[in-house]
Amino acid sequence: MSRNAAAWYMQRITGAVLVPLLIAHFWVEHFMSATLLRGDLTYAVILQRIANPWWQAIDISFLIIALYHGLNGLYGIVLDYGKIGPRAARFAAILFTVVGFSWAWWGVTAFRKL
Amino acid sequence: MIPPRIWVRNYISPLLGATAFYLQRVTGVLLLGYLLLHVHTVHMISGGPAAFDHAMETFKNPLFRVLEIGLLGVVILHALNGIRIVAIDFGVATRRQKKLFWWLAGALGSIIFIAGAAPMFLNSVLRR
Amino acid sequence: MNRQILIQRTDTDGKRRMQSFSLDCTPEFTVLDALFAIQQQQDPTVAFRCSCRVGMCGTCGIQINGVPRLACKTRLASLREKSVYLAPLPHFKVIRDLAVSFATFFEQWRKVLPALRSRDPESTELAIIPENSPYARHTSGRRDCITCGLCFSTCGILATSKQYLGPAAINRALLRVLDPRDTAHAERLNVLDDTRDGVWRCHTQMNCVAVCPKGIDLTQSIGLFKRSLLAGKAETSS
Numbered sequence: 001m002s003r004n005a006a007a008w009y010m011q012r013i014t015g016a017v018l019v020p021l022l023i024a025h026f027w028v029e030h031f032m033s034a035t036l037l038r039g040d041l042t043y044a045v046i047l048q049r050i051a052n053p054w055w056q057a058i059d060i061s062f063l064i065i066a067l068y069h070g071l072n073g074l075y076g077i078v079l080d081y082g083k084i085g086p087r088a089a090r091f092a093a094i095l096f097t098v099v100g101f102s103w104a105w106w107g108v109t110a111f112r113k114l
Numbered sequence: 115m116i117p118p119r120i121w122v123r124n125y126i127s128p129l130l131g132a133t134a135f136y137l138q139r140v141t142g143v144l145l146l147g148y149l150l151l152h153v154h155t156v157h158m159i160s161g162g163p164a165a166f167d168h169a170m171e172t173f174k175n176p177l178f179r180v181l182e183i184g185l186l187g188v189v190i191l192h193a194l195n196g197i198r199i200v201a202i203d204f205g206v207a208t209r210r211q212k213k214l215f216w217w218l219a220g221a222l223g224s225i226i227f228i229a230g231a232a233p234m235f236l237n238s239v240l241r242r
Numbered sequence: 243m244n245r246q247i248l249i250q251r252t253d254t255d256g257k258r259r260m261q262s263f264s265l266d267c268t269p270e271f272t273v274l275d276a277l278f279a280i281q282q283q284q285d286p287t288v289a290f291r292c293s294c295r296v297g298m299c300g301t302c303g304i305q306i307n308g309v310p311r312l313a314c315k316t317r318l319a320s321l322r323e324k325s326v327y328l329a330p331l332p333h334f335k336v337i338r339d340l341a342v343s344f345a346t347f348f349e350q351w352r353k354v355l356p357a358l359r360s361r362d363p364e365s366t367e368l369a370i371i372p373e374n375s376p377y378a379r380h381t382s383g384r385r386d387c388i389t390c391g392l393c394f395s396t397c398g399i400l401a402t403s404k405q406y407l408g409p410a411a412i413n414r415a416l417l418r419v420l421d422p423r424d425t426a427h428a429e430r431l432n433v434l435d436d437t438r439d440g441v442w443r444c445h446t447q448m449n450c451v452a453v454c455p456k457g458i459d460l461t462q463s464i465g466l467f468k469r470s471l472l473a474g475k476a477e478t479s480s
Contacts, residue, residue, distance in 0.1 A: 002435050004442045005472040012203060015196045022189060030182075030234065039179060039238035041170060043163035063153070070146035076445075077139065079438055082403030089438060107153040110160050115250075115260065116308045116327045124308045131448030132398050202446045204469070208462045211448055 007072065014069040021062045056111060063107045071096045130212045134195055134219070141192040148185060179239045183231045190227050194219045243267055245318055247276055249288060250329040252336045261285075267318055273328065274302055274313035277340075289339035297455060300390025304340045305329040310392040312455045331395035347391045350407045353433055354415035359426040369423065380420050384413055384463055386456040393450035393460055405439045409450035409460035412441060416463045434467055441467045 001009075028049070030036055035045065049055050078084065078092045125133045158169045172178070198214050201207040207214050247263045263280050271279075274292055281288050292302035295314045302313040307327050318326065334342035371378050393409040400406050407415075415430050434440045441464050450460040 001474045002471050004435055004437050004440070005468065005474075008442055008468060009472055012200050016200065019193050019197070022193065026186070026189075026230070031230075034237075037233055037237040039174065039182070039234075043159065043166045046159060046166075047163075066149060070142065070149060073142045074146060077143075080399060080403055080443065080445075082405055082438065086438065103150075103153065106157060110153075110157045112160055116329070120307050120323060120327065128309055128452045129396070129447075129449050131446065131452065135398065135445055135447040199446055202448070202461065203465055205462055205465050208448070208451065208459050208465070211446075 246325040300388035396449040413463040
């Protein structure tokens, strides 16, 4: 399997994985109870859910998968504008990787004081 | 030059696949932008209950409630058209891609959107 | 029946203008017939290309009401708009009026090594392809390409990414890779697997399939390459 094929395939796989994760996320944050339906998401409500390490694991993997899918898609957009050369493409790839890791770290550290 | 109305008609009918593609791109970029905002808000949890709940007050504005419903629509469109793209990629529906777009992203998408948006609108936009 | 025909004209110095013609035509008139009538009766300087007039040579491709089509296969009566807008194919260099240069198209075409590289170049034996052989089955419907360039002109990726191979060249490569006599599989796959020019730039917009006058499922041909590269094998099977 070539590297390009792998990247193409990963975009499909992560997309497919994101669908059930998104449904679950919307359900849990917006529809599960009357309070949530009113849109009153509070610290206490989140803390109650996040106390479960499984939920932490799900949320963190959700973030990482979504970031990969989104930034890989953005990288595709960059490549489609053919005026950039191979070196610029390589630079964009490195930049998106760095951005992705920082972004993930920023999200994960939201839970650091729990 | 060609009048815009002919151009629009081309992109709804013979070149529908291109329209679906541009929708996918635009919604994708919007969702990535939203994720940036979302992580920013979620990160406030680390500031403790007072800071977080104070930040959440901002989003009680009806404008944000309506935008949230818009987000639901964008997510549904991106996800269902994404399923269509995977179907095309694996050779299932190259001959039926236009029908698939109308049925999946159009019909099924509208049903899911209404089912989700109606309770959100009634409970969070109207009741405050 | 009277129709208004608007032609986007380009002078040899590159100046563009829209010229309108009013034409009396019968219901059988194709766009190509209309162009000949205009050239003979109204303005002999209107330039366009054509050859066979029956949709098998792929020379008369132009943009008709914004969609690339063969002028000889499009009847005026089938167009709903009262006015018919004719323009040269996009993504090609315009020589004059509706005539374009195919240099860019064949530049990409050459990259996939379009000619057969036979195991035995000295062989004088004729190739016999039985109707139910794997090659015949896998290439059925894909061998009809007339290199009219319509797919190339409508591809949304080629609009921004000039070095992309384009649907026709990739379909041609598929025919060669499927051919059991051919020996250049690895080289071709190497060209097709390129990040910026190869099959991975196809995002299944399917404009090529929508305009192909031969009804070739080009997106499927590109997809077969993606899937075989994913599986990591040189042979493609559908």
